Amino acid sequence: MKYSKQEYLDYVDKKSPDSPIWKNVLIAFLVGGAICTIGQGFSEFYKNVVGLSEENVKTAVPITMVFLGALFTGLDLYNKLAKHAGAGTLVPITGFANAIVSPAMEFKREGWVLGLAAKMFTIAGPVLVYGINSSIIVGLIYYLIQKL
Amino acid sequence: MNKKLGKQTIRFANGINILSYASIAGQKEGEGPLAKYYDKVLEDAEWGEDTWEKTESKMQKSAVSRAVEKAEIDIKDIEYLFAGDLLNQCISSTFGLRDFGVPFLGVYGACSTMAETLGLASSMIDGGFANTAVAVTSSHFCTAERQYRFPLEYGGQRPPTAQWTVTGSGSMVLTRQGNGPYITHFTAGKIIDAGVADANNMGAAMAPAAADTLATHFRDTEKIPQDYDLILTGDLGKVGKSIAIDLLAEEGFDMSENYNDCGCMVFDIDKQDMHAGGSGCGCGAITLCGYIMDMFRAEKIKNLLFVGTGALLSPTSTMQGESIPCVAHAIAISAKGE
Known part of the structure; x- marks a missing residue:
């Protein structure tokens, strides 16, 4: 081959079709927005119809959305929507449910302990580790600023 | 001999x-x-x-x-x-x-x-x-x-660029004996690492290996692409196929007429939404051991050069950010023997 490695990578970049970014962004916006609107709908429902306190609404809505995300993952529908929606299904809390339920389903065949339970967090694990860590750091900064 | x-x-x-x-x-x-x-x-x-x-x-x-x-x-x-x-x-x-x-x-x-x-x-x-x-x-x-x-x-x-x-x-x-078709040549390929690390663009990673084995085969056997009815790579897909054509053109081999890739043939890429096409050991295998051999039987193909293309990565090497070493092996099949 007559190319150097960098020349070849530049050439490959030119040859490879790009992801349709504007189409992807638009669909992600619409689907992600729709999921959040459904969440808001549940929020209104729990507050006005069921009559939960604001504190309890904040717990009930995520429980409902995570349940729905897990349910649609189990029904083999969430991944089909995600194929088109991309970040629109990944970012909301339903995407978090999908990231935990899908490896749990996949690796059940390797057993309940070393398969399902151990592999359940392979995708969501890093989100938990860095999410919790960054919340601690932010919390510490907030505490120190208050003390000053 | x-x-x-x-x-x-x-x-x-x-x-x-x-x-x-x-x-x-x-x-x-x-x-x-x-x-x-x-x-x-x-x-x-x-x-x-x-x-x-x-x-x-x-x-x-x-x-x-x-x-x-x-x-x-x-x-x-x-x-x-x-x-x-x-x-x-x-x-x-x-x-x-x-x-x-x-x-x-x-x-x-x-x-x-x-x-x-x-x-x-x-x-x-x-x-x-x-x-x-x-x-x-x-x-x-x-x-x-x-x-x-x-x-x-x-x-x-x-x-x-992803393949299925x-x-x-x-x-x-x-x-040893029979009425054919016959395997007449085997060109074993070298490991070629062109530096591509994107596991979602295997066609681009494998194309240089395919091109190297093909060019070597033509030089070793003193043949040109036109000596074959069909040249077939295993699973370069749309992106890799087009890169292979370019790379071989630079080596002086014209692949524009009689070259195809099993990854582009095994699915209806647009209708089945297959992105860059098919891949995997099975891609070349079922195309060769189905359609292509049936074409030999029907005497529609008489000389074939089949090039299996492999990306020698592992999930561990991908996670460690390594580029993808690739290999390609060529098999010449002829209806008549040599």
């Missing part, structure tokens, strides 16, 4: 006879344009098994059984089985073929396995160590996804 041409090509003086062949294809492949050439199309991903690994083993076992049946010989007449697949420790091959009681030689060449096993089996026969040998390989979308990528139900988006692992298994029974 010298059996070696140039640095990398073996010439089988009398040709190694392809006695029979068989292909087992998955459901999606069965909805593709080559469906009617497969011996069997599965109705679902499981085929009555409780794990996909068992399904893939069963596919390989069944591909061998069918080819042996079609050859009207007994499995005990097979002297060597050359087999490989994509799974860790090649379990589709070892588990699928364990009941046959035939000497087994496992091969790992990633998606180049069909060409590699054919080349090795032919060499064994040409060397006089066997009269009958079988080459077989397989891949399964679901087993490959869970090993290399994400769980099936995970909601991810694939880039346009073919569910399928292909096998061939080779013998």
